[in-house]
Amino acid sequence: MLRWTVTFVILAIIAAIFGFGGIAAGAASIAKILFFIFLILFVISLFTGRSKV
Numbered sequence: 001m002l003r004w005t006v007t008f009v010i011l012a013i014i015a016a017i018f019g020f021g022g023i024a025a026g027a028a029s030i031a032k033i034l035f036f037i038f039l040i041l042f043v044i045s046l047f048t049g050r051s052k053v
Contacts, residue, residue, distance in 0.1 A: 001041070005034040 008031035015024035 001034060001038045005031050005038060008034065 008027045012024045012027035015027060
């Protein structure tokens with residue numbers, strides 16, 4: 001999921017460079033949403049992960 005976030009950030013940067021403001025804003029929004037989903041799932045996996053004690 002983090003790979004998709006990076007892909008959309010790169011897409012947003014390229015679109016912004018070429019002047020496509022709407023596409024850049026859309027890609028940046030998608031990247032932000034995916035990043036927060038990744039972050040939430042990562043924190044959940046830290047708390048529910050198996051520990052070898």
